[in-house]
Amino acid sequence: MKEFKILAVVIFFTLVTYWLVEPFAHSQMHAHVESEGFSYDDLPPLEKTGDATRGQDLVMGAGGCIGCHSIEAAGFPAAMDAVTNSASYGVNPPDLSNAGGIYDAKFLAALIKNPTQALMVEHKFTPESGKMHPMIAFYGAGGDIDQEVADMVAYLQSIAPKPDQITPAQAFETACGRCHSVKYENWTQIGEKPVFKKKRDELVFLTQLEDYNANLMGYMGKLPPDLSMYIRSRGEHYLSTFIENPQNLLHGTAMPRVGVSKDGAEKVLEYLVEAGDPKHAERDSVGVKVMIFLLVFAAASYLWKKEIWKDLH
Amino acid sequence: MAHFTKATSVHDWLNQRLAIDTLQRVLSKEYWIPKNINFLWAMGMVLAFTFGILLVSGIFLLMYYQPHVDTAFDSVNFTIMREVEFGWLWRHVHAVAASVVFLIIYIHMLTGIYYGSYKKGREMIWISGMLLFVAFSAEAFSGYMLPWGQMSYWAGMVITNLFSLGSLEFNGLVEWIRGDYVPGQAFLDRFFMLHVLLIPLAILGLIGLHFGALRIPHVNNQDGEEFDFDEEAAKYKAGNKKESKVIAFANDFLSKDMFVVSIYLIFFFYLVFWHFGFAMDAINFDPADGLKTPPHIYPEWYFLWSYEILRPFPKDPGLVAFGFAQVIFFLLPWLDRSPNAVPASRRGLFFFWFWAMVIDLIILTAMGKLPPQGIYSTIGLFAAWAFIGLWVILPFITRNEKRA
Numbered sequence: 041m042k043e044f045k046i047l048a049v050v051i052f053f054t055l056v057t058y059w060l061v062e063p064f065a066h067s068q069m070h071a072h073v074e075s076e077g078f079s080y081d082d083l084p085p086l087e088k089t090g091d092a093t094r095g096q097d098l099v100m101g102a103g104g105c106i107g108c109h110s111i112e113a114a115g116f117p118a119a120m121d122a123v124t125n126s127a128s129y130g131v132n133p134p135d136l137s138n139a140g141g142i143y144d145a146k147f148l149a150a151l152i153k154n155p156t157q158a159l160m161v162e163h164k165f166t167p168e169s170g171k172m173h174p175m176i177a178f179y180g181a182g183g184d185i186d187q188e189v190a191d192m193v194a195y196l197q198s199i200a201p202k203p204d205q206i207t208p209a210q211a212f213e214t215a216c217g218r219c220h221s222v223k224y225e226n227w228t229q230i231g232e233k234p235v236f237k238k239k240r241d242e243l244v245f246l247t248q249l250e251d252y253n254a255n256l257m258g259y260m261g262k263l264p265p266d267l268s269m270y271i272r273s274r275g276e277h278y279l280s281t282f283i284e285n286p287q288n289l290l291h292g293t294a295m296p297r298v299g300v301s302k303d304g305a306e307k308v309l310e311y312l313v314e315a316g317d318p319k320h321a322e323r324d325s326v327g328v329k330v331m332i333f334l335l336v337f338a339a340a341s342y343l344w345k346k347e348i349w350k351d352l353h
Numbered sequence: 354m355a356h357f358t359k360a361t362s363v364h365d366w367l368n369q370r371l372a373i374d375t376l377q378r379v380l381s382k383e384y385w386i387p388k389n390i391n392f393l394w395a396m397g398m399v400l401a402f403t404f405g406i407l408l409v410s411g412i413f414l415l416m417y418y419q420p421h422v423d424t425a426f427d428s429v430n431f432t433i434m435r436e437v438e439f440g441w442l443w444r445h446v447h448a449v450a451a452s453v454v455f456l457i458i459y460i461h462m463l464t465g466i467y468y469g470s471y472k473k474g475r476e477m478i479w480i481s482g483m484l485l486f487v488a489f490s491a492e493a494f495s496g497y498m499l500p501w502g503q504m505s506y507w508a509g510m511v512i513t514n515l516f517s518l519g520s521l522e523f524n525g526l527v528e529w530i531r532g533d534y535v536p537g538q539a540f541l542d543r544f545f546m547l548h549v550l551l552i553p554l555a556i557l558g559l560i561g562l563h564f565g566a567l568r569i570p571h572v573n574n575q576d577g578e579e580f581d582f583d584e585e586a587a588k589y590k591a592g593n594k595k596e597s598k599v600i601a602f603a604n605d606f607l608s609k610d611m612f613v614v615s616i617y618l619i620f621f622f623y624l625v626f627w628h629f630g631f632a633m634d635a636i637n638f639d640p641a642d643g644l645k646t647p648p649h650i651y652p653e654w655y656f657l658w659s660y661e662i663l664r665p666f667p668k669d670p671g672l673v674a675f676g677f678a679q680v681i682f683f684l685l686p687w688l689d690r691s692p693n694a695v696p697a698s699r700r701g702l703f704f705f706w707f708w709a710m711v712i713d714l715i716i717l718t719a720m721g722k723l724p725p726q727g728i729y730s731t732i733g734l735f736a737a738w739a740f741i742g743l744w745v746i747l748p749f750i751t752r753n754e755k756r757a
Contacts, residue, residue, distance in 0.1 A: 043391050050460060051391075054710065061654045062631060068723055069649055119540035224431050269430055273638035316638075317432070319441045325440065327626030334622060338615035344607040351594050352388065352605060 062324035073210045073281045073288050078302040080228060083150040083158060088187045090194025098192050102181035103152075105136065108174075110186075113352045122218075123252045129174035130259025132230075132252070140193070140200035140209050142307070147299035148196065152178045159296035160287050164204045164346045203303045208314065211307035215298050216267070216281075219256060224268035225315045229253060260294045271316035283308060381603030387574035388600050395613035396461040402614050403454045403621075406558070411446040411549070413440075418499065422538050422546040423503035426640045427538055437450055445629040451493055452632035453621060455655035458486060465687070470573040470651040476686040477566040483683050485559045488552055490656070495548035497653060501541065502637030507650045509544075519669040533719060534742050577695030577757070590660045605665050649724055657721030658714050662741075664725055665734035674737060688747045691754035699757045702750040706743060713739050 060174060096114075099105045108125075110118035112135050118125070122132040139148065155175040156165050159268040165173045181188055200206075212222075221228050230252050236242035257263045281307050283287060286295045300308060313320065362365035367373050372506040386394075389633070417437055433440035462482070465471055494512065497505045517527050532539025536669035572583055580598050589597035600606055624631065637648050650662050663675035681688075693700055697707040713736055720733035 046393065048389055051716065054456065055714050057654075058631070061657065061722045065719065065722040068729075089447055133455065224435065228741070250631045269638040272430075272633075273635050275635065323626055327622070330622050330626065333617070334615065338612070338619060341608070341612045341615045344604075345612045348604055348608040352600055353595065 067136065070128070070339070073278075075277075075281050076284055078144060078174065078300070078305060079283055080144055080150075080219065080299070081147050086149050086190060086193070088144050088190035089264065090183075090187075090190035090192070090234060092194040092198040093279050095187075095191035095195025095198075098181060098188055098309060099136075099195050103178055103192055104136075108133045109133045111137055111199070121248075123255070126252045126255035131174075131256055133175070134214055134218060136196060136198045137212055138198035138206055139212060140195075141203050141206050142200075142301065142304040143299045144301040144304075145193050147297075148193045149277050151175075152189050152192060153185070158299060160294050161294070163292060164294055188236075189273075203301070206304075206307060207306045208311035209303050211309040215300050215304060215308055219264040221266045222268050222312075222315050223266055224232070225311075229256060250303055262294075264295065265310075267315065269316045271309075271312045276313070279312060280309060358640075381607070382601050383586065383590075384568075384602040384607045385582050385589075386572060386578075386601040386602055387578075388598055389574045389576055389578065390572065391575050392609070392613050393460070393464040393725075395610045396457055396464060397615050398607075398610040399457050399614055400454065400461060400619075401560070403450050403457060403527050406446060406450045407454065409463075409554070410443045411553075413443040414447055415549060417600070420499070420541055422501060422641075423713065424540055425499060425541065428640070429500040435727070436697040436703065442625075445625045448633045449621065449629055451496060452653065452655070454489065456494070457617075458489060459655070460680075463711065466710075467697045468573050468575060469577065469689075469696070469700075471686045472689065472694045473692065474570040475566075475573065475694075478563065478570065478649065478685060479686055481559060481563040481566050481612045484562055484716035485556065486682075487679075488556045488559055488655050491537050492548060492552045492556060493653065493655070495544040495552060498536075498541065498544045500637060501641045503641055503647055504636040504650070506536055507647055508652055509540065511650055513543065515538075515663075515672065515675070519672045525633060527566070534671060537641065538643075562590070571693060577693065579694075602708045651722050654718065654722070658717035659718040659720075661721035661733050661739045664721070665730055665737050677744075678743065688744065692753040693754060693757040701754060703754065706750060710743055713743065 074080065080110075100114075101109075105111075106116050108129065110116050114137070118135070119129070125132040141149075147158055154177050156162045156173050159173075165171045176190075178184070178189065209225075217227060218229060226233050228249050230245075231251055233245065236245065253263055270277055275280070282290070283300060285297055286293050287297070301304065355369075357369050360369065364373070381647055402633075411622060414433060417428060417433050417440065417584045418431075419425055429444065433444050435441075437700040447552075458678045465479065465482070494508075498509050499505075513527055513530050516530055517523050531537070532543060578598070582599060585599040589601070634653070651657065659675060659678045662678045665671070665675055669753060688705070691700065691703065697704045714738040716732065717740065720729055723733075725733065
């Protein structure tokens, strides 16, 4: 009985120390940021129902989207390669094939009408700085602009795969992968790094990557970090709230608000978990087996002890 | 040469050459342990077990780790964690054991202090134990450098800066230790050598000394009872095991040790599989960046108390206080002037001293991690003064202690 009392004292002081240096200290060092539920409440609501056919005409015509964006799904490949694009815009404009499946509809509509507001980069593209956001706002094709925007969004949604058909890698590539590399998944800002037979081909690829990143660095101010280990260095909650609104966690950062839907964010996180913690399932299954073994071991050692101490007391 | 006869069995063959019967008698069957001890006395075995775990897991990690500033981070986080089968298991086992070993060392140390196990002929046990603590600290620090993460890089910067000795500004010494102006390749190479060779060797030697130091004074017991080990051993050997106050190390005490170890392993592997994050600072999963300081730099949890004795003071007094904290535990057998080797609960004022020290160490630990601002730095300063004050009053409160 006395030993249980001693054990309780040891456990008590251990837990107090643990609580102080882990949960408590971290709550004092990092302010807790609540998720906004990917509702984008600061953006104007979508009041019109869009018509995909009219949207297609706008996207392909008066909307001017394909001046910069490719839409592979609709047979519009990119006019320029990623490096040339980055030289013009700072970053490669995304292909719009699955934008409708990853991004929030309200965000897409706001993005078309006012990119800097939707992306939350108004602090960077000010009249004083003289910097222009590379994506130009859509000022309307002559009709009701809200209706036109709703039509364009409806079109993008109509060509996008259903949300459950989009893979984590696709979601990551569209939402994050043009600025961030994930080297543990072999991902670079200009795409997956192929296996090269010749050193020369590899050097060509690396040169392109370097050029792209130089342009990106000029656009962002610094090269956005590699995200391979971010699931371990930042944790899921931090990443999820960061993806939702970078300004809440890193005030003044050049990273735009990504605008993914809740679904899209979950896909992106799934990708990052696989990159930084790919053995989580194996860990759980091995862990259970080890625990079962240890319980048997503890029971056996208890019986051994009882057997030996029978003669001692 | 000794006289050898034709062996009757493998056992006999070995016995003639290695005296294994004698070894077994001296090391286990007739190594006498008091009967009235509780599970806290099994912490030595728990520590030995954890050290074994560290050694084995370390050897597996060593097969894939690359001590180079360009590849160290990826060799740990990519090669070991993703490419090598069960590399993640060895890595988590190693990291969790490195942290848990300090929890057990602190329990072991405080057990020794509570029961007065450093006194009257047991000084060498205490000193060799403190030397082990220092060696483990150096081992942990050098190992923490190896993944070349952001926090380990900056912790390396801060700790090596201490060697400039405050306003003496021995910067040459700092550069000599680092082998460079900032932590770099030379720094990583030498810490790698220290971590995998020199300090483990020292630890193995010190463990031998620590065990050896136990042979003559024997371990203390939870009642502080003094008895004649030879007399009690004679009773045991005569078959009066129930009356004898001693038991044999093997299998009597070993069976209890193993039960405690088995419970400990459940706790340990729970951490390994489902709570390894507690032992690994998240910031260390960012690669080292010499151009970007982390917002808060703090050591691993087991160094926080001594870090907090350094931090709240100005530069030079801080270093003096830090130096004081590093050596003062060694002097415990002489600063405690009471001859009583009994539990603190029977020692009057010392009982309060012990619990004040435990609470002060926990407060220092907590404040060492918190940002040094506002109320936290004030509490930290008071706790640091309390630590020094407790050691200063120890000889006075124990001098007139009544015979327990």
